[in-house]
Amino acid sequence: MKTLLRIDASTRIKGSNTRVLTDYFQTKWLSHNPESQVIHRCLASNPIPHIANETIKAFHHANEPSSDKMLSDTLIDELKSADHLLIGSPLYNLTLPSTLKAYFDHVVRAGLTFEVRQGNYRGLLNGKAATLITARGSQSSPTDDFQTTYLRKILTFIGIDSIDVVALEGMALDQKTKEKALSCAKQQIDWLINRTVSPVWQGEFSEYDKQQINFLRAGQADAIVNGDAQAYAELCADNIQLLIPSQDVITGRNALLEAEQALFSSAKFASFQKFPLYIERSGNLAVEVGRQEVTMKNRHDTGGVFSTGQKYTHVFRLTPQGWRFAMLMSNPNE
Numbered sequence: 434m435k436t437l438l439r440i441d442a443s444t445r446i447k448g449s450n451t452r453v454l455t456d457y458f459q460t461k462w463l464s465h466n467p468e469s470q471v472i473h474r475c476l477a478s479n480p481i482p483h484i485a486n487e488t489i490k491a492f493h494h495a496n497e498p499s500s501d502k503m504l505s506d507t508l509i510d511e512l513k514s515a516d517h518l519l520i521g522s523p524l525y526n527l528t529l530p531s532t533l534k535a536y537f538d539h540v541v542r543a544g545l546t547f548e549v550r551q552g553n554y555r556g557l558l559n560g561k562a563a564t565l566i567t568a569r570g571s572q573s574s575p576t577d578d579f580q581t582t583y584l585r586k587i588l589t590f591i592g593i594d595s596i597d598v599v600a601l602e603g604m605a606l607d608q609k610t611k612e613k614a615l616s617c618a619k620q621q622i623d624w625l626i627n628r629t630v631s632p633v634w635q636g637e638f639s640e641y642d643k644q645q646i647n648f649l650r651a652g653q654a655d656a657i658v659n660g661d662a663q664a665y666a667e668l669c670a671d672n673i674q675l676l677i678p679s680q681d682v683i684t685g686r687n688a689l690l691e692a693e694q695a696l697f698s699s700a701k702f703a704s705f706q707k708f709p710l711y712i713e714r715s716g717n718l719a720v721e722v723g724r725q726e727v728t729m730k731n732r733h734d735t736g737g738v739f740s741t742g743q744k745y746t747h748v749f750r751l752t753p754q755g756w757r758f759a760m761l762m763s764n765p766n767e
């Protein structure tokens with residue numbers, strides 16, 4: 434039996450965007466891992482106290498009495514029992530909620546979750562995976578998010594280094610932006626749960642680069658399932674090249690828009706999922722290869738375009754507006 438440890442840090446019980454996604458992740462995870470259990474820590478309804486000097490002394494001296502040390506022991510037992518850690522955490526004033534920081538102050542403990550050997554630190558919670566679901570009101574720039582870097586670092590410090598981030602942005606902007614971000618994030622979660630292999634990122638990718646490329650992939654799937662050619666075109670660079678089997682190369686965003694409008698007027702997609710295997714960066718370009726799975730609502734495979742499983746290659750370009758698709762190609766013979 435597997436265990437999912439879910440931690441919600443939003444102060445909001447209702448109307449919380451991160452909780453919409455931690456709920457979604459939990460449901461999908463349980464259907465993917467039947468007969469598993471979920472331990473739920475809601476830091477809003479059951480806050481962890483800030484770490485006190487008595488608690489720290491009790492961590493180091495077995496005879497010091499401390500109810501917080503008992504809480505810390507319980508939290509560490511929960512963490513040790515978990516196969517997968519799910520954290521829903523909004524950005525509060527450029528960083529993580531203090532309730533979540535208080536949680537980490539209770540579970541990062543020498544000898545229990547990390548150790549120091551000959552001056553080297555080593556995490557003790559190996560073999561676990563984590564998914565971070567973050568949300569923010571504005572749209573991000575690489576320099577004003579002190580949360581994701583911290584969460585990655587502290588989890589790695591205690592030995593959890595298989596970490597995926599699902600980032601919701603623009604939650605305080607208009608309704609359309611918010612709905613689009615939630616929908617893309619759900620696509621990303623579907624992919625995370627169903628994938629069998631983690632992609633290899635080769636070359637220099639910042640956290641922000643990875644988020645943007647993951648967002649493009651999820652945004653493309655979302656646009657295709659919604660039949661939204663405009664949303665699809667917005668993910669592409671001006672001189673996008675689209676290689677559709679048995680057709681001439683389609684060059685440029687306008688041409689792509691027309692081609693996708695024509696496609697979506699007849700073809701309806703029930704699902705569209707990508708499983709990237711390898712992403713390599715060279716300067717302002719990144720090449721991704723992977724496998725995609727497509728199910729149609731109203732058509733069966735015609736000439737490979739709509740075949741259920743095929744390999745694909747993407748080229749992404751870093752433009753002044755951020756990463757965009759520069760070339761899209763799939764192989765109909767797979």
Ligand SMILES: Cc1cc2nc3c(=O)[nH]c(=O)nc-3n(C[C@H](O)[C@H](O)[C@H](O)COP(=O)(O)O)c2cc1C
Nearest residue numbers: 443449450451523524525526527568569570571604
């Ligand atoms: C106290 C507080 C501080 C916030 N600080 C930021 C911030 O620094 N940057 C930002 O983009 N959004 C900020 N926001 C917006 C939240 O990140 C956003 O509303 C998010 O959706 C909240 O998560 P939730 O929907 O799960 O509650 C802040 C919100 C609150 C309540």
